[in-house]
Amino acid sequence: MHCIKSFSALVLGFLSAVSASKADAKPHIFMVLVDDWGWSNVGYHRAVATKEVQTPNFDKLCAEGIELDHHYVHNVCSPTRSSLLSGRLPIHVNVNNGDATMHNAKDPIGGFQGIPRNMTVIAEKMKQGGYATHQVGKWDAGMATRDHIPLGRGFNTSFGYFHHDNDYYTTKVGSCKGVKGGINDLWMTEQPAYHQNGTGYEEYLFEQHVLQVLQNHDPSIPLFLYYAPHIAHTPLQVPQSYAEKFSFIDDKTRQIYHAMVNYLDDVIGNVTNAFKQKGMWNNTLMVVSADNGGPEYAGGGANNYPLKGGKTSNWQGGVRVNAFVSGGFVPESMRGKKLNGSIAVCDWYATFCHFAGVDPSDAKAAAAKLPPIDSMNMWPYVSGQVTTSPRQDVPIGGRDMVQGLVSGDYKILIGKVGTAGWTGPQFPNTTDGHPTGGIDITEDCGTGCLFNIKEDPEERNNLAASMGDMLKQMQQKLAKYQETFYNPERGNKDPAACDAAIHRYEGFWGPWVD
16 A cells, blocks of 8 residues: 555655656747738638638647737738837837838948847847757848848748848849849848859748757747748739639739748648658747738739728728637647737747746846837747736837837827728739729728727727827827837938948848958
8 A cells, every 4th residue: 555655645745756757848930921911811710611722721820829919010010020020019119111222321320220129139048048949931130240140130040031022933022233133132140142042932932940959940949930821911922722722702902922832831731741740840839920911012913902002001901910829838728818908019028038947138138228128028928827918008110210009909090091991802903903902991080089899890980089097098198109119210211231242242232241
């Protein structure tokens, strides 16, 4: 009897130790930031299924994980990426979607495109916590100096491009005097990707590189893998076999856009299968988000139905985006749920630092008198330990001001806001004229349009006239955020960037400021 009790106690102690070990284990983190992905361009946002939207892998991952229904980003590419990587709201790091070659020599800290030189990027924090760090795909957070590129920001390896976009087959983007056809934009960790350039469809090259990272990785070391696909940003290009799958769509722009999203869905399926085959999936947290609302302007191809507006606008269709978490690290009790609390894309910084066991604060930035991080650890909320998101406010940046604020159930917008309209379930199309949905409509909110976005998610009912006290309260909050607005003079396109591309890098973009 004594032996039985001793054995039982041993087993219980072992199980407790295993449980504690799993709780203390650092999960692998797979961060996916999808480019220009419209709200209704994923199956799980379609109340009525349509064969135009074929995203079975995204849908399955969301169903097995947690849908984040109020996940906020900036309305264009570079500010969202700067926010995610720096742990700051866009209004405290970058609201300028400028060219990668911008430079203001008078400001050695903030006089560049993207993230200011002296801010600490999330990969540096993850390395401090023992993670292997890898970046694949679009960067768009600065390339002026070697401090700005992924290697200088803490990534062990990188494979991707610096600009907002490039050609999916040639990788060319931008122009330099005397060079026909543009400059190549593809970089491999320390130098241009000379051998990989032009060897295939760019998203295929990225997929293969992600798979290679996984194949080479030692599962005993925590992995931080940041994959930022080019899809579904312009130029709208896709292998012919995928275009043919959607040949039943009569609008060419919509056809190619849906084909591209389907291509990416297949990539995600292949990569998550590789995680599983490697035996890593059960200890992986996958975070998926769009970088902004889908572009509903001419040639964009996306659709944010039923939300108002889209990319470049601060209506919900521009800043509230597709997002979910998945992977075996998600608590079983939370799988299949939808969270309605606000989360800002910058909040993943502190959340990831929590897993790495490092302090998220940024001493380097403080020494340079730059804004501190805004990031909040979302894991207690996402994991179900608490029922309310710690984030109540999401200030929304404009070009040269704080243009809006989400606070609790309410949202305020001020000034002139473009793309002030709605699309239908099928958009764009050839029958209603491209584009539709209010892309040419600007709504003047003056000192404030007010919406209850929980009761009125489509922003159809302006409450400013009927809720004067709430309007005043929101105006005061917004004014406080305006006082902290960070918007340095980043300069203009620097001709020296072209000189370096031509002579130093043999026809490729790369850092040019020493």
